[in-house]
Amino acid sequence: MVVGILKEPEGENRVALLPESVDELIKMGVEVIIESEAGNTSCVENEEYVSAGAKIDVKNKILEKSDILIKINAPEPDELIEGKIYIAIFNPLYRKELVSKTKEMYITSFSLDMIARSSRAQSMDILSSMATIAGYKAVLEAATKLPSFFPMFMTASGTIKPAKVLILGAGVAGLQALATARKLGAVVEVFDVRSAVKEEVMSLGGKFIEVEGSREDASAGGYAVQQTEEFVEKQKQLIHKHAKKSKVIICTAQIQGKKAPVLIRKETVEAMEAGSVIVDLAASSGGNCELTANNKTVFHNRVRIIGKSNYPSTMPVDASRMFGKNLLNFLKVLITPEGKLNLDFEDEIISSTCITHEGKVINNRINALIK
Ligand code: NAD
Numbered sequence: 001m002v003v004g005i006l007k008e009p010e011g012e013n014r015v016a017l018l019p020e021s022v023d024e025l026i027k028m029g030v031e032v033i034i035e036s037e038a039g040n041t042s043c044v045e046n047e048e049y050v051s052a053g054a055k056i057d058v059k060n061k062i063l064e065k066s067d068i069l070i071k072i073n074a075p076e077p078d079e080l081i082e083g084k085i086y087i088a089i090f091n092p093l094y095r096k097e098l099v100s101k102t103k104e105m106y107i108t109s110f111s112l113d114m115i116a117r118s119s120r121a122q123s124m125d126i127l128s129s130m131a132t133i134a135g136y137k138a139v140l141e142a143a144t145k146l147p148s149f150f151p152m153f154m155t156a157s158g159t160i161k162p163a164k165v166l167i168l169g170a171g172v173a174g175l176q177a178l179a180t181a182r183k184l185g186a187v188v189e190v191f192d193v194r195s196a197v198k199e200e201v202m203s204l205g206g207k208f209i210e211v212e213g214s215r216e217d218a219s220a221g222g223y224a225v226q227q228t229e230e231f232v233e234k235q236k237q238l239i240h241k242h243a244k245k246s247k248v249i250i251c252t253a254q255i256q257g258k259k260a261p262v263l264i265r266k267e268t269v270e271a272m273e274a275g276s277v278i279v280d281l282a283a284s285s286g287g288n289c290e291l292t293a294n295n296k297t298v299f300h301n302r303v304r305i306i307g308k309s310n311y312p313s314t315m316p317v318d319a320s321r322m323f324g325k326n327l328l329n330f331l332k333v334l335i336t337p338e339g340k341l342n343l344d345f346e347d348e349i350i351s352s353t354c355i356t357h358e359g360k361v362i363n364n365r366i367n368a369l370i371k
Contacts, residue, residue: 001339002031003331004066005038006059008073013041013316014323016070019052021324025331026053029339033057033066042316067341068334072323074098080105085341087327089113089126092355092366093257094285099366103356108343112330114363116352117222124330124349128172129322130312135176135252137311138279139165142248143184145304147275151185162187166246167206168239168263168288169253170197173281177250178206189242191235191263192253193224209242211235223256232261240268247273251280251288257369264289266300274302283307 003025005017015038017025022032032054036046046056059079063069068085074095075086082105090111092099102109112126122128143150146163153160165181167174170192178201181188188206190197193214201208211234217225227235243249243264254260260282269278269291280292287293291300292307299305312319333349336342345351345362355363 001029001068001335001341002033002066003068003070004062005032005034005054006062006069006071006075006079007035007038008041008071009076011313012073012310013313014072014320015039015042015044015316016072016320016327017324018042018317018320019044019048019054020321021328022049022052022054024328028332028335028337030331030335031055033062035059035062039320042320070327077101080107082106084108086110087112087330090355092363093369096369099355099361103359103361106359108357109355110330110334110353111355112326112353114353114355114365115330116348118348121349121352124326124333126323126326129326130319131172131252132176133315133319133322134281134311135173135178135250136180137314138173138250138252138281139177139180139184139248141306141308141311142250142277142279145277145306146247148247149185150181163248164189164246165248165250166239166242167191167250167252169251169282170194170201170206170208171252171254174250174252175200175204177252178204181248181250182206186248189246191239191242193227193231193235194222209238211238224253226255226258227261232263236263236265236268239263240265240271243268244271247276249276249278249289251278251282251292253288254282254285257365259286260288262286262288262290264291266290269303269305270301272301272303276303278303278305280305280307281309281311284309 034049034054036056071088074088074090085108087110115121150163152162163186165186165188167190170190182205190201190206191209198208280287282288283294297306
């Protein structure tokens with residue numbers, strides 16, 4: 001079994017596997033080939049992969065020789081080879097055309113962003129790993145851009161009040177943002193539609209703001225579901241009240257496969273203090289703020305709205321380390337200890353991530369979306 005690791009596109013600093021994980025793959029009877037210079041932006045040289053037991057080659061040769069091709073970002077059209085196996089973040093809920101293409105090319109595609117959110121899958125959960133980084137980095141970025149302190153200071157020149165931080169969405173990114181903002185000494189308030197997170201928010205030192213009447217669906221696998229217009233309206237009004245008193249807002253509210261809910265109106269931004277910072281981690285799916293632009297920073301009424309959607313790439317060493325460990329755990333399910341492919345579709349790890357196989361879309365969630 002040959003596993004090929006492809007170089008990420010320009011602007012992406014992560015790599016799917018670090019040398020530290022190569023050894024374990026080799027022990028599984030797998031041959032590992034890395035595209036030349038794939039690790040450079042994650043501070044890893046070709047020689048380090050070679051010392052760990054991998055081979056280095058150019059893209060075309062890797063595409064030709066590998067049974068399984070791996071990348072973090074979805075492969076480009078010229079990297080798709082008929083009948084091969086690919087593992088990446090395909091984002092299939094948002095990229096129907098790519099799903100159709102891999103189906104037509106008889107590619108077996110595994111999308112790691114679709115992994116079941118179960119206890120067994122936790123060690124392979126790249127969404128949680130990357131959201132942890134995003135939540136952490138979003139707060140650090142806000143703290144460096146804010147023209148004021150985060151913590152309270154009692155100085156000879158008077159007392160400085162702690163910054164108020166508002167967090168929208170208490171999933172993995174939101175909870176990490178809360179923990180980081182608290183460590184920096186901010187006072188933190190959090191909104192979410194899932195009442196289950198209230199205790200977690202409180203245990204991390206945040207204040208949970210509840211809006212009565214949210215819709216929750218036990219069949220949604222723990223994910224939030226779309227709310228009624230009436231609820232969202234009520235929520236926006238309450239957020240407006242709290243946003244006016246906050247210097248920083250970290251937006252993380254998402255609904256898988258859908259456009260992110262718009263929770264901050266233009267009027268809310270206009271009611272915020274000059275110099276305030278909004279970091280919108282939901283930017284790539286439309287943003288929680290009406291004024292967010294994906295991968296851009298917008299200034300409105302002297303409020304900075306940051307729509308950066310790839311924070312993990314700004315911390316490539318640990319991001320690659322976490323991604324690589326998750327990937328390795330996934331490969332231990334996909335490949336037998338004898339180094340053979342184990343396509344057991346009865347296993348939820350395989351069935352939740354496999355999108356296309358033998359010319360068909362075999363993932364139930366994607367099939368439902370395409371129909
Ligand atoms: P996500 O990125 O899909 O969404 C972020 C948060 O936004 C969620 O908490 C969601 O409830 C919230 N949200 C959605 N609409 C909102 C609105 N209108 N207002 C306020 N908040 C809103 O979330 P995620 O971090 O990917 O986590 C999704 C689920 O998976 C959660 O239930 C989480 O606990 C669960 N999870 C399970 C595991 C595991 O068991 N392996 C690991 C990680 C996460």
